[in-house]
Amino acid sequence: MNETTWLVEIVIDEHDSDEGGSRTRAQARLRTRDTRTFVGSGLARRNPDDTEIPEIGEELATARALSDLAHQLIEATAADVETATHSRVHLTG
Template structure:
């Protein structure tokens, strides 16, 4: 590997309207280029373990970010090739 690049992902977690909400921000070159969002809510019959809500909300936000990044990559490929790109997870 000749060149190593570093991209950062910031994760913000908070509570809003009885839900855990997470936002992810992708920062290649220290500029936010994409964001993802995810949320979780406690089932009233479950025990309240805040860490689990955090994990679910963050996982969903990261998944959303990953899908958005794949869409951007597909759009970039299509702009270069003028053909429909088929990217799979």
């Protein structure tokens, strides 16, 4: 069995929003075995009327960053397959 490990680094920062409340930004960084780097980004905004619970913004921004990262990996994979096979790829499910 071959096993490969990829580590994703999540960097989160929060700052006050000009409209009130706060904004949380997360970046999910992945460096692949072939040394490509992908960075997914996600944002969350707390309404000024909502209770301040930083973990909620961090989780939501991180989920969105990971989703963005996943979409980038799917697109990169499709491009790699098209380059290798010289034909259009339709990735499903």
